[in-house]
Amino acid sequence: MAENNRRRRPQKEEESGWQFWLQTIALTIAIYAVFFLGFKFILSNDKVSGPSMQPTFENGDKVIATRHSSISRGDVIVLKAPDEPGSFYIKRVIGLPGDTVVSKNNKIYVNGKLYKEDFLKAGNKVKEPDTSLYAGKPYSYTYNFTLSTLAKNSPEWQQRYSSSYLKKVEQTNKVPAGTYFVMGDHRTVSKDSRIIGFIDKKSVIGEVKWRYWPLNKWTIF
Numbered sequence: 001m002a003e004n005n006r007r008r009r010p011q012k013e014e015e016s017g018w019q020f021w022l023q024t025i026a027l028t029i030a031i032y033a034v035f036f037l038g039f040k041f042i043l044s045n046d047k048v049s050g051p052s053m054q055p056t057f058e059n060g061d062k063v064i065a066t067r068h069s070s071i072s073r074g075d076v077i078v079l080k081a082p083d084e085p086g087s088f089y090i091k092r093v094i095g096l097p098g099d100t101v102v103s104k105n106n107k108i109y110v111n112g113k114l115y116k117e118d119f120l121k122a123g124n125k126v127k128e129p130d131t132s133l134y135a136g137k138p139y140s141y142t143y144n145f146t147l148s149t150l151a152k153n154s155p156e157w158q159q160r161y162s163s164s165y166l167k168k169v170e171q172t173n174k175v176p177a178g179t180y181f182v183m184g185d186h187r188t189v190s191k192d193s194r195i196i197g198f199i200d201k202k203s204v205i206g207e208v209k210w211r212y213w214p215l216n217k218w219t220i221f
Contacts, residue, residue, distance in 0.1 A: 042067055044206040046078050046088065052184035052191065053090055054139060055122045062213035063090070065206030071096070071180065073110070074119065076221060078205040079182070082160070083196050088205065091192050092119070095147075095181030100173045102146045123185055134188040142187045145194060148173040160197050180204070 048061040053076070057063070065078045073096055081087040095101040095110065102109040108117060123139035134141055150157055151169035158166065168176075175181045179198035184190025193199065211219045 044078060046090070046205070046208075048090055051189055052186050053092070054186040055126055056119060056185045057090060057211070058217075060214075061211055061217065063208045064210040064212060065208045067206040069207035071201075071204065071207060073099075073115075076208040077180075077182070078208060079199050080203040080205065081196075082199065082203065083191075089191075090208065091182035091184055091190070091199075093180050094183050094193075095175040097175055097177050097179060099175045099181070100147070101175065101181050102173070103142045103144055105144070106140075106142055108142065120185060120187075123187075128188055132188065137188060139186045139188060142183075146173050147175065147181070150194060154195070156195050157197050 044065040044067055046063050046065060048057045048059060048063065050059055056076075063078075069075075071077065071093055073093055075093045076090060077093060078088055078090050081089050094108065094115070099110050100112065108115040117140075120140040126139045128134045128137050128139070128141075130136070148170045151161075151166040161169075165176075176198055178201050180201070181193045182199050183192045183194070209221055211217060211221070
């Protein structure tokens, strides 16, 4: 009887070992599947490239954005670059569909009211170098424009849009339906809607919610 028990123990231990490894493999696959599906349909992992959002975001910062967010004015979004297929931009939403947008004397007016851009406070303190076109101006400096004047005078807009589309924007000074007007926080260097035009809602990858790198600048937005 004792001999039979000794024979059974190794067999049970072997079965238990296989079960442990099968469970571990299955759990690992499940975790990878959750991460894969999460970043494919819910989240987006992106890296900031360039100076257009300084000093809010620096070149090399890594962020997590949520897909399918309800976009509000002031949100920072990751979007497909309309002028560079395969590239992505990170910008801030200034104008929502139907908004009028005017920049005058370094202030933004949305729908006729002063838009308080508290997110530009850090940029107000950083000056452009003497070699810059805007030497001595703060990063946040915004030249005068309206959507109407951009539609009328911007060569880039004239290349992107039909004359009838531009005529409507010129007459209304409004952000067209289904689009956003975006800008970078580093206004003096940012290639944004002032140049590349309105951003289609379908081009938005997600809304930036978390900067996780570098660790000393870990921030929830």
